[in-house]
Amino acid sequence: MNYWLFKSEAEVWSWDQQVAKGDEGEEWDGVRNYQARNNMRQMKIGDRGFFYHSRAEKEVVGIVEIIAEAHPDSTIDDTRWECVDIKAIRPFQTPVSLAMCKQDERLKEMVLVNNTRLSVQPVSEAEWKIVCDLGNTDPS
């Protein structure tokens, strides 16, 4: 299984909205960046991801699961752009802030810390466990 991280501004698409979608989940649409899209193309059903609120909160707030692999983005008439579908699995007991990640020596290689502009990123298994641990949250 692979691990990922999805960024969203809470004003645009929040964790609460994702949770409200339940098991049906929702398209992760609107990505207009090739690196982010390429990451989504590598996702498999059952992969897990962090849900991160950028800009205002800057913290990991929940865990999601990939429920549909890359398909054309329904919000644009341009075949270049694809997206996956995700559903909420569980919220973080304690949100893990960007500042916490930056302070943790073990996370200094994390894409979140080093490439702030990438909106869909890979997370290593070790990083996954560390962040879940920091958030007192079940990593499974």
Place this chain on the structure above:
DNA sequence: GCCAACGTTGGC
């Protein structure tokens, strides 16, 4: 609200 970093566009 500002601005640095980055990605994309388009003229040449």
Place this chain on the structure above:
DNA sequence: GCCAACGTTGGC
């Protein structure tokens, strides 16, 4: 194919 100009993201 290069690179300047521009637009957007996201941390601070």
